[in-house]
Amino acid sequence: MARTRIPNTRLRALIEETEWTQGGLARAVNAVAAESGLVLRYDRTTVAHWLTGSHPMPRVQPLACEALSRRCGRVITTEEAGFAGQDPVVPAQLTPPDANALVSLLHELSGPVAYRPARIRPASRATGTGTGTGTRTSTGAVRAPGVRNSASLFFTRTLQAQGGGYARGTLRTYLAEAVAGQLRGVRGELRRERYAEASQLALVLGRMYADDLRNGEAQRCYLAARELAITAGNRELTVIALRTLSVQAYGLGHLNIADETARAAVRIAQATPHAVRAFAQAQLAVTAASRGERKDALRALSEAESGVGPEEVGRHPFESYARADFEFQRGEALMALRAPGEAVPAFEYALAARASDDRRGAALTRLRLADVLLPLGRVDETRALERELREDGDGLRSVAVTRRKQELRRSLLRFGGGRSAV
Template sequence: MTTRRHPNERLRALLREADWTQEALARAVNTLGAEIGCPLRYDRTAVAHWLSGTQPRTPAPQLAAEALSRRIGRPVSPQAAGFTAPAPEAPSPDPAVGFADLCRDDAASDRRDALRQRPYRVADSVVPEFPAAVPAQPARGRTGPPRPHTHPPAERAPALRDAASFFAASIDSHGGHHARSALACYLADDVVPLLASGTPERNRAEVTTAASRLAFLLARMYEDGQLHGLAQRYYSFAHRLAAECGDRTSWCLAVRAMSAQAARLGHLPSALHLAEAAGRAAAGVAPAQQAYVQAQLAVVLARGGDRRGAFGALGAAERAAGRAGRGDSPFDVYPTAALAYQTSATLVALDDVPGALAALRRSLSERSAADVRGRALTQARYGRLLLRAGHLEEACVAWRAFLAGRERLRSGDAEHAVREMRSALRPFRNRKGAAELLARSAPSGERRAIA
């Protein structure tokens, strides 16, 4: 740390405006650190040092600014909070250009860490409606040195679709940490050049759709890794690229996923705005995607206390799922196991634990064997609900199955579920089943100490 010459009066004024104590700001910064996979332990003494003029290390200035933005309800930059931090880059009005810059930075190991320290920004969760008509796009200039296409874009389209299927299956089978860097490099090296001006107009929509869907998958990977700020950036480009080429389906998928991310981080107004926007646009998409969108809307409405609206959306999801056919792409199907999982989340929010447990049993019975991640996380949620219902032994059975699946995964969500399991079981550590699970799931250092 380096010391400033003058006290940070800007930060002091913002604390007064936020009606926050120094301890409250420290807690908020720690919470935002968890959203980007960066555990922090700041307390009021650290904030006191900031107020005296000491400059914290990155990413604390960015996190403090976002925390104050959320509290006050208007954007606050690190500079406005009296911190020395790099000025944020102005977003490009052309989503392909901005996406290209992000992909290249992500693929460069010396710039990747800075990207991952970006906080999740509530202000960025506001999306415009899907455009009623998409104007013709002018030819765009290249954003870097020209790269010759080894194959015409029309011939590359099947390869892009195959890549999307591969990475989607990888997430399900191995978790979001697996092949994440490979997808980032694939986007930078193979997809970004296809978005440049050399792509013929007749092929641009297909290439842009493929880029949107691959961005969506990389966002899912980063979200699984608890890197929510970077995941949000990729989701945002996924919906912006889809809007540019008029792909209503990809736009709905991205905005729906952004709603789920906002909801898991506790930003219910943002989650509702996004779910409703996706729901309005989904009127023109296939039944499987309608089911996917309506199921998320049901969860958000239930968490907001709108029982009637939640059951209405859930019914719409079930009817759409009943009309859905089979698809060749992972973007064309919505598995019944996933719908049952969302049904459970809706019923939990409405305090129907028996119904939620029944929905999770249905989800587990219908999970594909290849969906290792989905099955493991469903078992973890099943264990938590069983314990909530007072069934410790059954909960331990579910959690043992979860741990067996987790061993095959590289998934931040799975590791988070382990921590939740351990926290839930500690009050029962004198019971045999709970003690065995705590020992089996202990971090390696603790396991050595137990042995």
């Protein structure tokens, strides 16, 4: 006997509330999916099927609910949207971030997770009160006071050399089986060290997910890192986590949230070492520039530059704010200020300053420089960058790099030259 579909009156009511058309909802779901690294091509006919009683695939249901939540300004559950199945478990925060909570978080990362910009906004239960001396790296990790975390160093260098798709499963397993076990029952200074180490590793894991455009999973890791840092009383790591959340929000186009989070990072960074303050100010420069606040952006850049570390051969990546990372941020701020001609030398400096084993950083810098050069009509220089990407960037397990390389090749083809551009 054929199954009789029941019209989805709940979804219809939500569409009326949002004042979207069916096509509008479809486009919004496609956009949320893109933030999580999924390519959907839904249109009005897809939503029409939902309204007649069919249901989105299980992996799409949380994405559709996230799109509706953003439009309505409140959380929309799968039940409220009239979809079958259970809502995914989405903890508001790890409170308290104990070993069991960390393990649960890691298990939840096995499937697609919607990126939720609103989850950044509620202020954390604390801002971190530690007085540690850890400093920032280009990977967003910092060293806990008195602790040289060899695991986070290893996975950071793996990310830089091989991309986010390399060893991510190993890091997840290490966090779930080794690090989480070390959090159980610890007290005093050892507790602070263990939670700081877990925070560092959660940040690196988040960057690995982000490098494969799995932004929902990355966001979960960053939020966990923030809460672990707060529990550790580590102000520096709290700043790093907030700044990383701001960078992610900015990259996904959530400019107001990116700016709010960058300003929160700067406020908390006031009592931290110079390099940490510089790291926060460099992101504020970008978000302020995106809002047209030129004076504030340039002031933030100046303050950030004063905290850039010396360029030393063999420098430990957890000990200073690297020149290459700062120059990349300078370029981003100048682009946001609509000064591409001034941004070019900043990106060129960033590329020249990259460590030889930072293949991922070099590839992303070449791609960003190409983004700037091509609209300026500097086609030959852009082609040269594309050749360098083929020679030096192949083999990286990075969806972010792969997709942007494909986009660059398509752009170059429009300028002619046939196979020389591919």
